[in-house]
Amino acid sequence: MNQQPRILVVDDEPQIARVLRTGLKTHGYDVRVAADGLSALETFGDWHPDLVVTDLAMPNLDGLELCKRLREVSQLPIIVLSVRGEEKTKVEALDAGADDYVTKPFGMDELLARVRAQLRRALKPVASETSSAVLEVGDFRVDLESRRVFVRGSEVHLTPKEYDLLVHFLRHAGKVLTHHTLLAAVWGGNYTEQGEYLRVFVGQLRKKIETNPSSPRYILTEPWVGYRFNPDS
């Protein structure tokens, strides 16, 4: 699924099938060809293509019927390719479950663009769900999406600046971060001289996350340089 997209071409005319296969293959798709509707369904079951390009007129099971059968089990994009240009036929195919209808003779570039358009939409949601939004370091867990912070299992409420500061520490756990760096990260590049801000907020953070704020275990001072976040217990 993370490889090249798989496209199933369904056409009983060998010349057209060949043109389609080579055209699609040279543009980075993994292609298989089926000569009729029944074998198309079979290949679909074995191979799980990402997209189907099918002719309308075929032996055994025509394109219309193929669309309907595929729709019973899948939402994959279907592009119908046909010599028949009448409006009624197009409407029938689209309502049977096709996502697009291209009339032969067709331009390969246009077909490729329509394939891209369909795949763009179909493959999108898979990608967007992938990003995990939890930052876990030592005794700390931050759900970046819900903006909630847990220390040793219990939730702690942080103000925006405190939150930004902690997240920056967690993202660079173990490293010594200079005053300059921290100020730039939380307050922005125009506040890199406001060392007082940092001291005050480090103090507030410690009060909220340290078990003993006066002898910190997580946020360690590196005198004359900055601070270091120690994730180890």
Place this chain on the structure above:
Amino acid sequence: MNQQPRILVVDDEPQIARVLRTGLKTHGYDVRVAADGLSALETFGDWHPDLVVTDLAMPNLDGLELCKRLREVSQLPIIVLSVRGEEKTKVEALDAGADDYVTKPFGMDELLARVRAQLRRALKPVASETSSAVLEVGDFRVDLESRRVFVRGSEVHLTPKEYDLLVHFLRHAGKVLTHHTLLAAVWGGNYTEQGEYLRVFVGQLRKKIETNPSSPRYILTEPWVGYRFNPDS
């Protein structure tokens, strides 16, 4: 939102716009028309259409640029309608983000079928979230079809905006939602700076759903960030 699908028609030729509007309206769609790309973007922000049908040649901002701009903020289906039949133009439009390209003159029935095909796909995922007709979270129960809301067993009457706001909270229970996000969800993308609206409506909602509105238990404030809905009792 649960009503008839909204379609935004973008065309600077009044005759064509009129044909499209009446054709789509008689088939059960809620239609608005914009005469150029810029006003289309504006209407998009206010109105949240489910689909856009646009011409390519337009004043101010052409169809190609409109596609790109819309794609920056939305995944809604876009159908391009144009007199230009050259393959290169089609490819350009599809790669700019269009989902389909129809050459003028077009048959209304075909266009309607293509609209159905696009909406079938686009509204499906929303439908799967919605399909459970009832949204139950903690002490709250919302019948999405009849738009009725029950809190701790008894029904509460909400105005449309209050309802949209609550449903958005329930769908993202536990997460911190920024002012920006909430405003975009309820009022649309052109109102993301109207923090006052949000304050007023959060206040009204609290009066209706909280047992003690002055110390809220469900809708919690995250100062400087937004609000968080807490479903736990």
Place this chain on the structure above:
DNA sequence: ATATATCTTTACAAAATCTTTATAACTTTT
């Protein structure tokens, strides 16, 4: 056209956060 409900706008009080200030404690250097 009138009445009703809803949305928008305005104004001000209340609350939370951020900034500033002051002082004490600590480190390093001499």
Place this chain on the structure above:
DNA sequence: AAAAGTTATAAAGATTTTGTAAAGATATAT
């Protein structure tokens, strides 16, 4: 051990955001 600089802490002050009520505007229904 004292001086100079840095860091910690508390608390006052300023700023911004939030809560709330109510008036004005808009939309909807009768």
